[in-house]
Amino acid sequence: MADIGVDAKMMVEKCRRAFDEGKTRSYEARIQHLQNLLRMIAENKKAFVDAMYKDLRKPEFESVTFEVDFGYNECILAINELQQWMKPEKVAIPMAGVGKQCFINRDPLGLVLIIGAWNYPFQLPIHPLIGAIAAGNTAIIKPSEVSPATAQLFEELFPKYMDTSCFQLVTGDAVVTTALLEQRFDHIFFTGSTSIGKIVQMAAAKHLTPVTLELGGKCPFYIDSNCDIDVAVHRVASSKFYNAGQTCIAPDFIICRKDQTDRVVSCLRKAVKEFFGENPKNSRDYGRVVNARHFKRICALLDGQEIEIGGESDEDDLYIAPTVIINAKDTDGIMQEEIFGPLLPIFNLETPEEAIRFINSREKPLALYVFSSNMRVIDQFRNQTSSGMFCGNECMVQGGVETLPFGGIGHSGTGNYHGKFTFETFSHRKACMVDPMYTVSELARRVFYAPYTDRKTAIISWILRKKPKNRTMSFFFQVTGLVVLLAVLYKVIHWVKGCMRK
Structure with a gap:
């Protein structure tokens, strides 16, 4: 342990020294590091796909689309947009800043620690690293030992x-x-379980280090009485059994009315057969549980449950069939802890209002999915619940949209990333003010100097006091402005016509 501690300290000192020497700060340096990372991804695509197959029996389609190519595209995005991202952001200038330049500068934080997770062993270390490099930081990366081939x-x-x-x-x-957590970093980015996330946050607190925690939770999937059940079920099945259910934003359980259960189960049985054939164990498109410990944990959740589809397992092959459970109870273990496996319980509630109360009575989920043909129902869930992410009539696709922030709230995490949001996560937004005409502005500035007088107080109060927005007057001035503009245009057109006649 002592040797490991010394090694960790030496790594931290080495990377911090590189940051202090400015090896990652300039635009040119950031681009070079990103291009090096891009080459690593591009030149070793098959090797990464093979490694993930060894770790998770992950199908090539899943490894390519949501791991290697996903990381490649994220890196290309950062390279293409970095110059724009690095530009100072101009802000509106109130009375206190008149005559001065006010803007936000995005500074690198320094040395960051990135701790990846095993379920997406390529994507989860690489995506934060891309943002850390783009923001000008140095970094120490710790991939998960639970996916040893990829690590x-x-x-x-x-x-x-x-x-x-x-x-x-x-x-x-x-x-x-x-x-590593005993060392001081300028930011820690952790992906994993809520229980380990709490340990990471406690360790970071000793150094007042800010953290991004990408955790998990139980993501509900609500099926409204007014929706196309076949479409909803195909999307929940494809999302739930993707990566054998080992996805943090996968739907954890279905909520539907009791009288919908038979139809939902029938559609699920059809979807599983369509996706993976008569025996999913023989399908090349169906993955495996990562190791024996997780296999036993997932199987234990089946105790006492009413299994309607699947339920078969093989510990030697780390195989658990796509499994559907009906009549799940709120107090069951399968409804209490995050499943993180290919088990899909169906929990019955009769109305959207009941479902909303149930969701709000539990920890805030990482994602909430609602399927309905009634947009008012979707809006009702969106406005009356709290979750890291929300989808209406879609499932898990939000995780691949680079213009949307990916992250949780409460027990499902803190902070977000993907695309420019990763760059922002690893940047400090520094408020900047510059007065290029400071000798000229000195006369006005003197009103702030002591000795203070009633006259100075009255002047400053008058200058700085904000006025409530009068929407009626604002509308009046907008209409007046439009009328004036139209009158000016009319005069211009009339003048041009007159010139043409001459």
Whole structure:
């Protein structure tokens, strides 16, 4: 443990020194580091796909679309947009700033720690790293030891492509993570369970280090009485059984009316057969549970449950069939903890109002999914519930939209990322004011100097006091402005016509 602690300290000192020397700050340096990372992704695509197959029996389609290509596109986006992202952001200038330049500068935070998760072993370390590099930081990356083949491949490739004075990748178990958390970082980005997220936050608090926690939770999937059940079920099934249910934004359970259950089950049975054939175990498109410990945890959730579809398992193959449970109770273990596996319970509630009360009585989910042909029902859930993300008539696709922030709220996480949001996460928005005419503005500035007088107080109060917005007058001035504009245009057109006649 002492040796690991020393190694962690040395890595931190090395990366912090590189940051202090400015090796990652300039636009040119950031682009070069991003291009190096892009080459690592592009030149080793098949190797990463093979590694994820070893770890999770992940189908090539899933490894390519939501892992390797997803990371590649994120890197391209950062390279294409970085110059724009780095520009100072101009802001409106109130009376106190008249005559001065006011803007927001995005500064790098310094040295950041990125702790990845095993369920998406490529994407979850790479996406935060792209944003950290784009924002001008140095970083230490810790991929999950639970997906050992992918972690080992990262360990082999990283020094060949990346500047290891600026970016260090370290593998190992919880002992290594603990040693790293004892060091001081300028930001910690963690993806994983809520229980470990609490440990990370406690460790960060010792150094007042800000954190981004991408956690999980139980994501509800509500099926309204007024919707196309076949479409809703196909989307919930494809999302739930993607990566064998090991996705933080996967729907965790279905909420529907009791009299809808038979139809939902029938559609689920049809969808599972359509996706994976008569025996999903033989399908090349169906993954496996990551290890024996998680296999046993998931199987234990089936105790006492009414299994309607699936339920078969094989510990030697780490296989659990796509499984549907009916008549789930709120007090059951399967309804209390995040499943993170291919089990889909159906929980019955009769009205949207009941469903909203039930959702609000629990910890805030990472994502909430609502299917209805009535947009008022979708708006009702969106406005009356709190979740990290919300989808109406769609499921999990929001995670691939770079212009939407990805993140939780409450127990499902804090902070967000993806696209420019990752750049923002790893940047400090520094308020800047510059007075280029300071000698000229000195006369006005003197009103703020002591000794203070009643006259100075009255002047400053009059200048700085904001006035309530009069919407009626605002509308009046808008209409007046439009009338004036039309009158001017009329005069211009009349004048042009007159010139043409001459």
